Amino acid sequence: MNFDLSERQALWRDRVRAFMAAHIYPSIPLYQQQANQVGAARWQVIPIVEELKARAYSEGLWNLFLNPSEQDDDAYTGPGLSNLEYALCAEEMGRVAFASEVFNCSAPDTGNMEVLRQYGSAAQKAQWLRPLMDGEIRSAFLMTEPDVASSDATNIQTSIRRDGDSYVINGRKWWSSGIGDPRCKVAILMGKTDPEGARHSQQSQILIPTDAPGFEVVRMLPVFGYDDAPHGHAEVMLRDVRVPVENLILGEGRGFEIAQGRLGPGRIHHCMRALGATEVALEKMVDRLLSRVAFGKRLADQSVWEERIGEARLEIEMTRLLCLKAADMMDKVGNKAAQLEIAMIKVAAPRTALKVLDDAMQAHGGAGLSEDFGLARAYAGMRALRIADGPDEVHKRAIAKLEMGRHGARLRAWRDGAPLDAGQVPTPA
Missing domain, CATH: 1.20.140.10 (Butyryl-CoA Dehydrogenase, subunit A, domain 3)
Structure with a gap:
């Protein structure tokens, strides 16, 4: 087991680290000054971030999270970092709250770009993925709902109903991060296309332009009093929002x-x-x-x-x-x-x-x-x-199930006469 960084891992981490030292850390006071606005002015693009983004783009420190594509002819890719290589860069970015945006590596855009690249159609990629990758627009992800325990995503009730050449969406979402940014032009929403289907086949994901009729930002939701402007987290109401069937990602029931x-x-x-x-x-x-x-x-x-x-x-x-x-x-x-x-x-x-x-x-x-x-x-x-x-409870539940499944399988095999692995002790019946 080798814990030394490879030459490539160190190269990308150090490039990000050097950019942070040269440009981002010195810009923190100006960022704070520009971000410390009141009222509607808080929800405007912060100029210094745009300046830093242009510099990062010119230096090739852009879309670092987009690891190598499985598609041979895929034009929608970043520098080709692995998850491990990018992880080292992400730690450096985490030292300053706005740094990940400078490198076009901030959530929820990262996840949305990964979804569109992996599952989106050619038309969806051209319309939404390209401008996201170029940093021209931003996006949101609408999953959590106030009326159900969304930690169990099968509870999600927002309706996605087929109507001719369109889907009609009705529901209420909240903690929809990124909605406050004036550059947020599209949201990926998870909702139900088939309420009567198999438990994990009821949900689908669909692209919704944020200026679609019936798409209403009800309120911004601060976290412990911090509104995270201009990014923000919002409650969103969807009333008969109509989008083309082509906006569905991958297919019905594949959410x-x-x-x-x-x-x-x-x-x-x-x-x-x-x-x-x-x-x-x-x-x-x-x-x-x-x-x-x-x-x-x-x-x-x-x-x-x-x-x-x-x-x-x-x-x-x-x-x-x-x-x-x-x-x-x-x-x-x-x-x-x-x-x-x-x-x-x-x-x-x-x-x-x-x-x-x-x-x-x-x-x-x-x-x-x-x-x-x-x-x-x-x-x-x-x-x-x-x-x-x-939430933690969901992840601990998953950890416990995996652990019990692993040990349960070993115990059953031992009781059926299989030899134990070295160091394995049978549990008494």
């Missing part, structure tokens, strides 16, 4: 198939960005502890803080290794074979981030609760991540 195709890579992205933010929190915590004196000595010299710093480093390193293992498995054996590791990182990464952020806020005292150090905002985002892309 779950599409969802599984997008979620594996997306969880790698989220978790590695979370680790980047966690590293920043630890850096800020240590800086604070080294610069403050209480009860006659530096806070860093108080034993409780030495313990917390040590625990933070342990948790970060273990979580990173697990995330990189999941990414490597996805590259080598595919998303399905890596489902256990993907589920584990989705629980582990936000949990690690929240623990370190909580300690960092505690180290800053009252300042940690303010806007001055960015810790409270980061905490809000990481707390949301324990729910986004499936």
Whole structure:
């Protein structure tokens, strides 16, 4: 088992790292100034981000998440990074909240682009994927609903009904991220085309232009008071929204198939960005502890803080290794074979981030609760991540089922007379 980075892995990580140091970190004060608007002005494109995007595009640091395509003639691809190679870049991007957008690598556009490239028709790719890849527009993903437990996606009730050459959509969605951006021109929606079908064949996914009649943004939804403007998260009402049948992705009843195709890579992205933010929190915590004196000595010299710093480093390193293992498995054996590791990182990464952020806020005292150090905002985002892309409980349930299935199969084989593997101990009946 080799833990050294390959030359290619280090090259791409270091290119992103160098761009961050040269252009993104120095732009943080200007970004904060331009983003700190009031009223409607908050929901406008932030100029410095557009400037940085143009620079990243010119330097070839663009659409890094689009790994090699299985289609020989596919023109819709990025630089060809593997999941493992991109994971290292994503951690660097996670150190600054707006950095992933600079590289055209921010959610939900990443997942939507992956869906369109893998499952979209030629016409869908030309109309929506190309401008997304070029950074000309942004997009949203509409799945969660306020009236049902959406952690079980079979509960989703939004109706997608065929009517001649159109589909008519009715329903209510919320936590629809990206809707607030004025560049958001299209949404991928998951809803039911066949309420009476098999449990996992009722759902489909369809493309909806955000300016379609009947598509209404009811309200923006802040997270712990942060509205994430201009990106934002919205409640959306769909009343008799009519789109052409050509807007359906892949086919009726294939919504779950599409969802599984997008979620594996997306969880790698989220978790590695979370680790980047966690590293920043630890850096800020240590800086604070080294610069403050209480009860006659530096806070860093108080034993409780030495313990917390040590625990933070342990948790970060273990979580990173697990995330990189999941990414490597996805590259080598595919998303399905890596489902256990993907589920584990989705629980582990936000949990690690929240623990370190909580300690960092505690180290800053009252300042940690303010806007001055960015810790409270980061905490809000990481707390949301324990729910986004499936709550912890769903992932732990999946982990438990896989574990029980694995051990159950071994136990049944042993009872049927099969020899035990080395080191395996039979469970008493």
